[in-house]
Amino acid sequence: MRGRAGSTESFGSVKPLLRGSFTRPWPLYVFGMQVANVAGAVFVFGFLQFLLPGEDALRINELLTSNRIEPFLAYLVLTAVVSSAVAWWLARPVIVWQQDWQKEPHGLLARDRALKIPQMLAWVYAAVWVVGGVIFVALTAQTVELAVITAVTVAIGGATACAVGYLFSERVLRPVHASAMAVGDASLRHPPSVSSRLQVGWVVSVLVPVAGILVVTNAALTGSLTADSNAVLTSILALCAALVLGSFVVTRLTASAIADPIAQLRSALRRVQSGDFDTPVRIYDATELGQLQAGFNEMVQALAEREQIRDVFGRYVGPDVARRALNDGVQLGGEDRFVSVLFVDLVGSTNLATKQPPAEIVALLNEFFRVVVDVVDRHDGLLNKFLGDAALAVFGAPLEHQDASGAALAAARELAQRLPYVLHAGSDTEPVGFGIGVAAGPVVAGNIGAAHRLEYTVIGDPVNEAARITELAKDEPGGALASSFAVSRAHHDEAAKWTIVRSVELRGRGVPSELAAPTQPHHKNSGAL
Known part of the structure; x- marks a missing residue:
C-alpha cells in the first residue's frame, strides 16, 4: 500500500510539471532552438555541396550511399533528443517554481536558473556543434585543406545558430525573466550584459563569415582548391551573401533586444509624468537594461508612496503646508x-x-x-x-x-x-x-x-x-x-x-x-x- 501511495503521489507531482512544460513559452523556446540548429545545418550542407568550387564540393549523394553517414545521422538524432532533454532538465526547476513559487524550497535557485537558461542552453548547443563538427569533418574531408574549409563552414553555421537561438530564447522567455526579477534581488554572480550581447552578435555576424571568406581566398591562392577562379569567386560571393543575411538577422534581434525595453521605458515615463504611478514595466532579462527596468519599478513605487504620503499629509495639515514641508523640510x-x-x-x-x-x-x-x-x-x-x-x-x-x-x-x-x-x-x-x-x-x-x-x-x-x-x-x-x-x-x-x-x-x-x-x-x- 505504501508503494502504491508513493507512486500515486509521484504521478500527482509529475502531472503539474508536465502540464507546465507544455504551457507558457517553453515549447516555443525549445522549438526555436531546434529550428535555429536545423537552419545552421542546412547552411553547412548547402554551402559544401553547391557553393564549394568544382571538384572540391561535397557530394551528398555519395555521402548518403556510403557507410560514413550512418554514424553521423545517428549522432544527429541522438543530439536532438539529448539536447531537448537537457533543455527540459535545465528548465525543470523554473517550471516547478512557476507552478507554486511560494512553496518552492529552491526559489532562489530557480530564479537564477530562469535568468541564465538562455546562456546555459546556448553553451549546450555550442558543445553539440563542436562534437558534431569534428565528426562531420572526419567523415567528409579528403584533404587537410578541405578539412579546414569544412571546419570553418561548420563554425559559421554553428555560431550563427547558437547566437540566433540565444537571442530568440531571450525574447521568448521574457515573461519568465519578468517573474524571476520581480520576486527578489536581480544580482547574479555572472550576469549577462548588453556589451557581451553586442560582442557576440559582432563575432557571429561579421568575424566568423569574414574568416570563412579569408580561408577560401587563401586556399585558392595557395592552390589548395582545384577549381578555377570563377568558381572560387562564386563561393566568396555566396559567403558574402551569408554574411549580409546573417548579420541582418543577428543585428535585428540584437537591436530589438535593446530597443524594446527602451521604448517601453519611454512610454512608462510619459505616463508617470502625467501623474499615473500605476505603471510597472515588464522586466525582460538580467542585463543592465533589465536592472534599469527593475530600478524604474522601484522608483515608481517610491513615487507612488511619496504621493500617497503627500495626499494623506495634506488631508491633515492642508495641501500647501504639506507641499512646503516636503519641499523645504520641517x-x-x-x-x-x-x-x-x-x-x-x-x-x-x-x-x-x-x-x-x-x-x-x-x-x-x-x-x-x-x-x-x-x-x-x-x-x-x-x-x-x-x-x-x-x-x-x-x-x-x-x-x-x-x-x-x-x-x-x-x-x-x-x-x-x-x-x-x-x-x-x-x-x-x-x-x-x-x-x-x-x-x-x-x-x-x-x-x-x-x-x-x-x-x-x-x-x-x-x-x-x-x-x-x-x-x-x-x-x-x-x-x-x-x-x-x-x-x-x-x-x-x-x-x-x-x-x-x-x-x-x-x-x-x-x-x-x-x-x-x-x-x-x-x-x-x-x-x-
Whole structure:
C-alpha cells in the first residue's frame, strides 16, 4: 500500500510539471532552438555541396550511399533528443517554481536558473556543434585543406545558430525573466550584459563569415582548391551573401533586444509624468537594461508612496503646508506674516448631541466641515485646524495672498449663504445655528511643538479677535461679522459688500471695536438652541 501511495503521489507531482512544460513559452523556446540548429545545418550542407568550387564540393549523394553517414545521422538524432532533454532538465526547476513559487524550497535557485537558461542552453548547443563538427569533418574531408574549409563552414553555421537561438530564447522567455526579477534581488554572480550581447552578435555576424571568406581566398591562392577562379569567386560571393543575411538577422534581434525595453521605458515615463504611478514595466532579462527596468519599478513605487504620503499629509495639515514641508523640510520656528483669520463655530451642537443619535451628529459635523473646507479652498485659504465643532482658517499663510482680507471676507459671505442649507438635523428638530468671525493683522506663522511631534499654526491677536467676533456673530441675523480693520484691508470690490453695524468692546480688549456685516444677508441665523 505504501508503494502504491508513493507512486500515486509521484504521478500527482509529475502531472503539474508536465502540464507546465507544455504551457507558457517553453515549447516555443525549445522549438526555436531546434529550428535555429536545423537552419545552421542546412547552411553547412548547402554551402559544401553547391557553393564549394568544382571538384572540391561535397557530394551528398555519395555521402548518403556510403557507410560514413550512418554514424553521423545517428549522432544527429541522438543530439536532438539529448539536447531537448537537457533543455527540459535545465528548465525543470523554473517550471516547478512557476507552478507554486511560494512553496518552492529552491526559489532562489530557480530564479537564477530562469535568468541564465538562455546562456546555459546556448553553451549546450555550442558543445553539440563542436562534437558534431569534428565528426562531420572526419567523415567528409579528403584533404587537410578541405578539412579546414569544412571546419570553418561548420563554425559559421554553428555560431550563427547558437547566437540566433540565444537571442530568440531571450525574447521568448521574457515573461519568465519578468517573474524571476520581480520576486527578489536581480544580482547574479555572472550576469549577462548588453556589451557581451553586442560582442557576440559582432563575432557571429561579421568575424566568423569574414574568416570563412579569408580561408577560401587563401586556399585558392595557395592552390589548395582545384577549381578555377570563377568558381572560387562564386563561393566568396555566396559567403558574402551569408554574411549580409546573417548579420541582418543577428543585428535585428540584437537591436530589438535593446530597443524594446527602451521604448517601453519611454512610454512608462510619459505616463508617470502625467501623474499615473500605476505603471510597472515588464522586466525582460538580467542585463543592465533589465536592472534599469527593475530600478524604474522601484522608483515608481517610491513615487507612488511619496504621493500617497503627500495626499494623506495634506488631508491633515492642508495641501500647501504639506507641499512646503516636503519641499523645504520641517523645522521648529515661525515667521512674521500679515494674515486674515476666519473662525466658524456651531451654536447648540452640544445640546443637540443629547437629542440625536451619535451617528447623526457625526454626519452633521462631517457635512458642516465639508462645506467649510470647500469654501476655504476655493478662496485659496488654509483650513488650519478643527476645534470640536469649530474650524479655524487662515488666509495669507503659509503662502502669501495678494488680498488675504478680501479672500477671507468672501469666504465668510459664502459660508453664511451655504451653511443654513446643510445645518438641519432633521424635520423634528430646529436647525443648528452658527457664527462666523473674520479678523486681520500680523501673526507669527510656523511650526510649534517638539522635534518629533509638531503642527503648523498661527499665533497672534487676530486669532483671538476672530474667536471673540464669532461669539457675537452667533446672535447676528446673518451669522457673519468682521472687524472694520479686516474690511479696510480688503480690495474695494469686496469691502463694498460689508457695512459697519456696531461698535463693541470685545472681551479681553480695552478699546471698542467696530464690526461689519454683509450688506445683504441672505438668511436669518437660527440662533442658539
